[in-house]
Amino acid sequence: MAIKVQRVKLSLWERLFIPTLWNGFKVTLGHFLSFKKSKVYAEKNKDNKFKATLSYPEELWTVPPGFRGAPYLVSDQDAATKCVSCQLCEFVCPPKAIRITPPGEDGEAAHREGAEKMPKEFEIDMLRCIFCGYCEEVCPEEAIYLAKDYYEGYDDEKMRRDYALTGSNREEMIFNKDKLLERGGTHHDRIKKWEKKTADAKAQETFPVGENPKAE
């Protein structure tokens, strides 16, 4: 069905374009004279007076909650590596960006008492990573996090909000364990699973947790 659009009947004065010109000039002049620079993302354009442009390296973007940045390994408050090298993240990773080298039978012992092991090497190819967050989701130890700014213990000065990963070659974009731990920072562990397990085990004397069985 055809719709008949009712055209507005313009007066002679309006048809001279002069009111149109004047209104156009008023609007553009108003915007032209709004010299305020942009605040960070959340406050921007609240009253339509701020510049929409973010002067990027000088002004940083506020990462919203739930943002999925680059996956990094975290340490607990005792600076111990939380990862126990279970390789679930490696298994779940859709683009196969994670590669974990387990410590092997006589590798370095885990930092935390009670934890069975920790990875000898942990590599994430940031060029392959699709930042889906499956690794964070699957991790039973809360040891890997997509970099974002809302978890407990987040330090605005030290922690990086990596939404702009850069590198000059492919090798540089493969992040190893040290780099991942350094960038991941500290994640305050409230539960301290392994301390409790060790205590339980010691109380029950069922198994010498934390001691290397071979050493006996």
Added chain:
Amino acid sequence: MTNWFYNLTPNEQFAIFSLLKIVIAVFAVVLPMVAYSVVAERRISAWIQDRIGPNRVGPFGLLQPAADGLKFILKEDFTPAYARKAYFWLAPAVAMVPALLTLAVIPFGSKLGSQQAVIADLNVGILFTLGIVSLSVYGIVLAGYASNSKYPFLGSIRSSAQMISYEIAMGMSVIPVFMLVGDLNLSAVIEYQKNGMWLILKQPIAFVIFLVAAFAETNRLPFDMPEAESELVGGYHTEYSSMKFALFFLGEYAAMIAVSAMMVVLFLGGWTLPFAGLNETATSLGMGLLQVGIFIGKLLLFMGLFIWVRWMLPRFRYDQLMDIGWKRFVPLALANIVVTAIYLYLTHGK
């Protein structure tokens, strides 16, 4: 050192001075102005749209033209296989040259030393200008034809119709000016406006028609039919790349400068200001340079207007554009001629 120069015949001296004036006017004044009007356009449009605009290259982004130029030169100069090669190469030059040629007859100042501050003091200045301006349509038509592709073709068809239509209104709007002045020489037009009675006050209708026609002639919004990014991709320069595209782009700005200069001369009194003796022919070099500065200042005013209007008004529909051109401005310009003629007959005639 200077002896050999005084030994030359007046004709040879004239040739040397003319060459000097051309080189300085084109390479030291017009081309930098073209480059910086592109930056001005980008900054002003950014401010109007609540953005910041290019501010990274040099202080306040002032070296942006250098970066742009370098980029254009480094781009691949691509010629489509189906394009008509000779015309394809010719079109950008044809778009750029008329804009620069127009400036030859514009008096940009009174006197610089002993030399008149105009490259060619033609006694048919305005006819020359209108003739050259109508050449600029060929650049666009050739580009559209040579590209052998539908968007450029549509763009060039639109532009040829538009530019030819508005040329008529433009030509007719200046007739009353010359009826009042009684001379076709552009220096004489300025002479006439020396007393501060600029022709914008005496011929406001002619000024408005000329201004609108100037927008249409230079393909600026709200009359940018030939380009019409949202409809025709890029219009006539869709198939162009690298320096050839840059020539079209700069040609547009050079044409804007040319028509701005014409409007300054015809309606805003050229290099004169009606006080402090600035409306008399300069006696010293400093005074001459100041008057050139006044001229450029008035010109920049018009450039600002060109840029500002682009963000103020939406594009006209094609039939509306033709409607305004033929049914409004041409009759209005004709009426203006008749009224001016009657006025002149009553006051000066008999």
